[in-house]
Amino acid sequence: MLKTIQKYLYYALFFITPFVMYSGTSELFEFNKIIFIYFMTSCIVLIWGLRMLNERRTIFAKTPLDLPIILFVIANIFSTVFSIDQHTSLFGYYGRFNGGLISLFVYVILYYSFISFTDHIGELKQIIRKLFATTIISSSLVVLWGIPGRFGHDLSCLVFSGRFDNACWTNQFDPAARMFSTLGQPNWFGAYLAIVFFIGLFYFLKSRNRYWGIYLFLVLIGVFFSNSRSALFSVIIAGSVAILFFLLFIRSLKLPDLKKKIALGVVASVILLLIFKTGFSSIDKYLSFAFLQQKQTSPALSQKVNVAATAPTNITDSLDIRKIVWKGAIKLGMDYPLFGTGVETFAYAYYFVRPQEHNLTSEWDFLYNKAHNEYLNYFATTGFFGILTYLFFLLSVLGISIQAMRKCTDNSDKLLIALLISSWLTILITNFIGFSTTVINLYFYFIPLFILVIGNKITFPTLSKQAQKHKGDNYVSHIVLVAIFLFIVQYIASYWLADTKFAMAEVIAKTNDYQTATTLLQRALELHYEHTYEDKLSYYLANLAFVASFQKDTKSALSLQKAAEIYNEHTLQASPQNILYWKTKVKNLYIFYQISLNKDYLVTGIKALSQAQSISPTDPKIPYFQAMYYSMLYDESKDLKSRREYEDLSLVSIDQSITLKKDYFDSYLLKGQLLKKYNKKTEAKAVFTQILKDVSPGNKQVESELESL
Numbered sequence: 001m002l003k004t005i006q007k008y009l010y011y012a013l014f015f016i017t018p019f020v021m022y023s024g025t026s027e028l029f030e031f032n033k034i035i036f037i038y039f040m041t042s043c044i045v046l047i048w049g050l051r052m053l054n055e056r057r058t059i060f061a062k063t064p065l066d067l068p069i070i071l072f073v074i075a076n077i078f079s080t081v082f083s084i085d086q087h088t089s090l091f092g093y094y095g096r097f098n099g100g101l102i103s104l105f106v107y108v109i110l111y112y113s114f115i116s117f118t119d120h121i122g123e124l125k126q127i128i129r130k131l132f133a134t135t136i137i138s139s140s141l142v143v144l145w146g147i148p149g150r151f152g153h154d155l156s157c158l159v160f161s162g163r164f165d166n167a168c169w170t171n172q173f174d175p176a177a178r179m180f181s182t183l184g185q186p187n188w189f190g191a192y193l194a195i196v197f198f199i200g201l202f203y204f205l206k207s208r209n210r211y212w213g214i215y216l217f218l219v220l221i222g223v224f225f226s227n228s229r230s231a232l233f234s235v236i237i238a239g240s241v242a243i244l245f246f247l248l249f250i251r252s253l254k255l256p257d258l259k260k261k262i263a264l265g266v267v268a269s270v271i272l273l274l275i276f277k278t279g280f281s282s283i284d285k286y287l288s289f290a291f292l293q294q295k296q297t298s299p300a301l302s303q304k305v306n307v308a309a310t311a312p313t314n315i316t317d318s319l320d321i322r323k324i325v326w327k328g329a330i331k332l333g334m335d336y337p338l339f340g341t342g343v344e345t346f347a348y349a350y351y352f353v354r355p356q357e358h359n360l361t362s363e364w365d366f367l368y369n370k371a372h373n374e375y376l377n378y379f380a381t382t383g384f385f386g387i388l389t390y391l392f393f394l395l396s397v398l399g400i401s402i403q404a405m406r407k408c409t410d411n412s413d414k415l416l417i418a419l420l421i422s423s424w425l426t427i428l429i430t431n432f433i434g435f436s437t438t439v440i441n442l443y444f445y446f447i448p449l450f451i452l453v454i455g456n457k458i459t460f461p462t463l464s465k466q467a468q469k470h471k472g473d474n475y476v477s478h479i480v481l482v483a484i485f486l487f488i489v490q491y492i493a494s495y496w497l498a499d500t501k502f503a504m505a506e507v508i509a510k511t512n513d514y515q516t517a518t519t520l521l522q523r524a525l526e527l528h529y530e531h532t533y534e535d536k537l538s539y540y541l542a543n544l545a546f547v548a549s550f551q552k553d554t555k556s557a558l559s560l561q562k563a564a565e566i567y568n569e570h571t572l573q574a575s576p577q578n579i580l581y582w583k584t585k586v587k588n589l590y591i592f593y594q595i596s597l598n599k600d601y602l603v604t605g606i607k608a609l610s611q612a613q614s615i616s617p618t619d620p621k622i623p624y625f626q627a628m629y630y631s632m633l634y635d636e637s638k639d640l641k642s643r644r645e646y647e648d649l650s651l652v653s654i655d656q657s658i659t660l661k662k663d664y665f666d667s668y669l670l671k672g673q674l675l676k677k678y679n680k681k682t683e684a685k686a687v688f689t690q691i692l693k694d695v696s697p698g699n700k701q702v703e704s705e706l707e708s709l
Contacts, residue, residue: 002054006047006117007127013040013110014131015138018192018439019145019182023160023168025496026503027095029184033438034097035496039489041106046485048113053477061115062459063452064400068393069108075389076101076343079382083342084349085575087531093344093369094532098438100344107445115449119460124453131450132199139196140215143222146181146189150225156182179225188437190231191430193222195443197235198242198423202416205255217268224272234429238422245405245418253411316361322372322433324361328353329371333379333387340383346371349380351579351616359620359661367580374431394428397448404455413454420451491528498528505536514540514547531574535584538567542588549595557595564588579619582612586625599636605629620661624670627653631674647678665696672705681709 020036021029052059080101083089092100118124145155149166154175157168166176178186197219204212223231331353332341341349347369358364371377379387398421405417424447427440436444452458501524509517521537524530545560568588571581585608593601606629613622630650637643651674657667668691675684688706692699 002047002051003117006044006051006113009040009044009047010114010127010131011134013037013044014442015134017442018138018142021156021182021184024503025499026506027097029182029188030438031097031499032496034092034103035492037103037106037110037438037442038492041110042485042488042492044113045109046481048117049481050478051117053474053481056474059116060112063115063449064457065393065396065448065452068389068396069111071389072386072393073104073108075339075382075386076104079339079343079386082339083345084577085342085345087529087574088345088348089343091530093347094530096344096369098436098441103438103441104343107441110442111445111449114446115453115458121453121456121458121460124458128450128453132203135196135199136203136215139193139200140218142181142183142189143193143218146175146179146222146225149175149181150179152176178227179222181222183439184437186226187228187230187430187434188440190223190226190228191234191426191434191437192439193219193226194231194234194238194426194430195423195440195447197223198238198419198426201242202419205415206412208256213264216265220268220272224275228430230430230433231426234426237429238425241425242419242422245421246415249406250411250415250418253415314362316363319433321358321361321363324355324358325350325368325371326373326376327355328358329373329376329380331355333376333383336380336383338383339385340379340381343381346377346381348575348578348580351619352577354616354618356618356660359618360663364661365621370435372434374435377435397424397451400457401448401451401455404451404457408455417451417454420447420454423447424451494527498524498530498533501527502530502533502536505540509536509540512543514543518544531571531581534567534574535571535581538564538571539584539587541567542591546591546595561592561595577615579612579616582608582615586612590629593632599633602629602633602636606633618660620657620664620667623653623657623660624664624667627651627657627667627670627674631677650674651678663695665691665699668695669702669705672702676705676709685709 017033017036020032022032025031048059080086080089088094088100090101092098092103097103115124118127148155148164149157152166153164154166154169155164156175157166158164161168166174169175173180173185175181180186180189183189183192197216200212200215200219203209204216220235223235328350329346332346332349335353336349341352347367350368350371371380375387375390378390382390401417401421401424405414405421408414408417423443427436427444427447430440501520505517505520505524508520518537518540521533521540524533525537541560541564545557545564548554548557548560565588568581568585571578572585575581586605589601589605589608593599593605606626609622609626609629613619613626616622627650630646630653634643634646634650637646651671654667654671654674658664658671661667668687672684672687672691675681675687685706688702688709691702692706696702
């Protein structure tokens with residue numbers, strides 16, 4: 001009975017996880033998926049534990065990957081211990097969640113629980129086949145769910161808002177442009193489909209059933225609709241590896257209608273490529289026959305086409321941005337060589353080494369919570385110990401898998417192992433220009449396990465006769481185990497509920513209803529501690545203090561201000577190198593200055609900005625705000641010497657901001673306004689003229705400033 005429950009829990013895990021999403025949380029997709037995985041793992045561990053208590057033995061199978069897994073886990077533990085933010089390293093970056101130490105423990109527990117709930121390799125193989133069927137059905141539904149969104153009628157919007165259109169999504173996440181279905185982002189969706197493609201390919205090659213051809217075509221449609229270059233590239237590369245394996249090791253296997261299927265696959269792939277292209281302009285020009293059309297056009301028309309093609313855009317190519325981020329990740333790993341900055345701390349640590357050229361991209365003000373390269377992300381956050389143990393795990397999987405394929409005597413199993421290796425390779429490829437997510441990580445840890453089982457590489461524990469005679473009569477142990485399970489489930493539920501309060505608070509705060517937002521955040525903190533909650537709460541309380549001061553309620557204003565300061569200090573104690581929390585301190589101090597007109601808050605703000613600059617030396621916003629603070633101190637000062645000093649400091653700071661970002665409109669505008677304020681009209685005029693010429697031609701505000709001189 002318990003084994004049956006455990007088996008169906010795994011079926012549910014693989015079937016349901018891709019669909020889990022909820023619009024009432026701060027992150028719609030990954031947070032809800034990781035919460036679901038935590039809950040399912042708790043249920044699986046409960047059943048596993050009850051079985052061990054009933055049978056009075058340790059049920060734990062060994063695999064050839066035990067050493068690589070143990071070393072990788074140890075590396076992550078050390079990285080967490082020496083992390084710049086231990087809370088983030090435990091739970092994962094708030095907004096991504098997957099990747100923290102706890103999630104790693106969960107995936108490893110799921111791995112060992114799966115191979116340990118039966119002593120019969122044949123039974124495990126049957127379960128794996130059923131898991132494949134579950135995956136096929138689930139992925140088919142995921143693609144079908146996403147297709148209407150491609151044509152302006154997204155099913156997720158229907159569920160979230162009751163409207164059968166795409167209006168619930170922003171322009172950045174438009175399913176009509178790039179489909180993502182229930183996975184959250186097009187690249188995550190494409191990576192998932194790349195994995196399941198090779199599982200479906202096995203059944204397509206082995207069966208005469210037309211469904212499998214339709215399934216593969218549906219999956220490829222999903223890949224092309226996602227417009228994920230990494231996913232398409234991974235399918236092509238992994239497919240080439242599968243062909244190589246077939247030619248080297250499985251040529252003797254007779255497959256039904258193989259030539260017909262190959263021809264059908266080639267024709268379908270060519271048609272899809274001609275219609276949807278690859279996303280690589282250097283390749284797509286040949287697929288669209290533009291190189292032929294160019295020869296046939298007149299010189300005048302050709303010139304027009306070239307002008308249009310080279311017209312400047314404000315969007316930096318994602319690959320160019322990734323190269324800059326990768327440069328920073330490498331520098332970070334070299335600066336923290338042993339254990340890195342801490343598991344999942346890239347979002348904060350990247351600012352330490354953020355290349356200045358990032359300021360000239362269209363995403364210069366974005367927070368990068370991952371290195372967009374799984375390998376460099378591990379190098380930056382877990383150091384050489386982490387990346388070497390990770391690579392050791394990858395190489396071990398590949399080596400053992402190829403060995404299992406070569407030694408397998410059943411050609412059908414040999415083909416399946418070859419295609420599972422290819423499926424797993426797609427993860428390694430998509431992770432090279434992306435990062436792992438919850439669904440992808442399930443397959444990352446389970447595909448090697450499937451290969452080990454199919455290749456008969458599992459060592460099961462021997463069951464002694466004495467253990468067989470024991471019966472589960474230890475009721476106290478059962479009660480303790482169930483109590484622990486209930487506590488964990490309650491903790492998971494509180495975590496999820498806290499996030500819904502946090503999400504609601506953020507929405508309400510945008511309407512300036514800080515009182516309600518504060519109440520919600522306080523409730524969230526009661527349910528689950530997150531310094532992210534405290535950071536937001538600190539800022540909301542500061543705003544409430546300003547409102548109370550405006551209403552002449554001095555006592556409440558002082559009380560709210562004190563609470564805001566306390567929460568801000570809490571966040572900086574928990575994560576002292578978090579640039580976001582230092583910026584919150586700066587914003588709060590400005591509010592406190594507005595309340596009291598006490599210039600000491602400006603002086604303290606300058607110190608906070610200096611600390612922020614030491615953490616993020618290439619952030620152009622920091623010297624921009626320094627210039628503003630010095631300008632306000634200039635206004636507060638009475639003696640001429642201090643005023644001249646603050647004048648010089650403000651101009652030095654704003655010049656520094658412009659040096660860091662040469663196209664920063666706000667800094668140029670502030671520089672002109674400061675020069676105008678300091679009665680340096682000729683220099684101010686030159687700055688405003690430069691803005692209209694090089695930075696923002698035709699800007700009405702700048703033209704007005706220029707006319708006023």
